[in-house]
Amino acid sequence: MSVAERVNRQWVLARRPQGQVRLEDFARRDASVPVADLAAGEVLVRMMMFGFDPAQRGWMDDRPSYMPPMAIGESVRGSAAARVVASTNPAYPEGALVRGLFSWQEYAVVARAGEAAPVLIPEGVTPEEALGVLGGASLTAWVGLKTVGRLGADDTVLISGAAGAVGSLAVQIAHLNGARVIGIAGGPEKCRWLVEDYGADAAIDYRHEDVAARLAALAPDGIDLFFDNVGGETLEAGIAHIARFGRIVLCGAISGYNDAEPVAGPRNLARLIAQRAEMRGFILLDHLDQVPAARAALETWLRDGQLRYRTDVQQGFEAIPATFLRLFSSASQGKQLLRIE
Incomplete structure (x- = not known):
């Protein structure tokens, strides 16, 4: 069967989630493969593996953010690794593997003018590695700690959501830079x-x-750098134990992503004044100039066996929404992925 004769399976946003995201917020749809619609420089790819991140939940709400909200009926935005099946762009030959921010469909036209270009996956790197240990979550951890948080070897570092895709790499990056690291996670197995x-x-x-209480015992002199993926009460606890001139880096707020109404913020922000501490949010997209250095460091650590990672790989295109929901329970460990076939 030729590409043009195939069906393009898609998962689209059926409605905006109200509070906790549900399977009913998504709908399956079949479309034609856009193989005949390639303009000069464009590329048709077939998805091989999807990556899932809590931030996708925020893109489903109709409110201003660093990315435009998804439209109802639009194929759900998400990261993926894919193979080039047709190309009018010499930078992306047929058969090449790429990764990028694509969407929940089997085929897509990418490298369009005005859009972020896909990234070629180097030879020897698997789609699982490209989306996991060498993907956006790891780059986010590196930039958040090194560039935004100004990580130092003498720092006591606190990382919340430490068993997740970003947090688990942040723990290792801080450790490999000589810092003392405290992680917060859910359950004795993850902590172990x-x-x-x-x-x-x-x-x-x-x-x-x-x-x-545990922070008071583990860090009696305070936390120098807090890399927060959770928000809510966890952020409040971190602020309460921040050291003088400490830094708080806000990467995520997963504790509130599914709240129908915004919850009250930390009640102890005055602590930042007393400790002359700083708190700053960041997005990887604002630090793309740091990506080459980050990727080089991560690749070196991985090659030398110093970087370890976990992936949770689910199977099958039909399981995409259910796999996304795993992010908001204790089911997911490490980077959440799905292999289409």
Whole structure:
């Protein structure tokens, strides 16, 4: 069967989630493969593997953000690794593997004018590695710690969401830079492998332990750098224990992504004044000039066996929405991925 004769399977946004995202917020649709619609410089790709990130939940809301909201009926935006099946662009020959911010469909036209260009996956790097340990989550962790957080070897570093795709790499990056690392995760098993496998000096199980009390015991002199992926009460606890001239880097706020109404912010922001601390949000897109250095460091650590990673790989195109929902439960460990076939 030729590409033109194939069906382009898609998952589209059927409605805007109200509070907790649900399977009913998505709908399956079949379309034709746009093989005959390539303009000069454009490329047709077939998806091989999807990556999932909590930030996708925010893109489904109709409100201003660093990216435009998804439209109802639009194929859901998300990262993916894909193979080039037709090309009018010499930079992307047929058969090449690429990764980028694509969408939940089997085929897509990419490298269009005005859009972010896909990135070629180097020979020897698997789609799983390209979306996981060498993907956007790892780059986010590196930039957030090194560029935004100004990580130092003498720092005591706190990382929330430490068992997730970004957090687990942030733990290792901080450790490999000589810092003392405390991770926050849910459940004894995740806390165990944060210490035993990823090099954290200590781990706090927020499901079964008093985070504030444990921080007071583990970091009596305060936290120099807090890399926060969670927000809410966890952010408040981090602020309460920030050291003088400490830095708080806001990467995510997964605790509130599914809230129908905004929750009250941290009640102790005055602590930042007393400690002369700073708190700053960041987006990787604002630091793309740092990506080459970040990727080089990550590739070196991976090649030398110093960087470890976990992936949760689900199977089958029909399972895409259910796989996305795994991010908001305790089911997902490490980077959440799905292989189409």
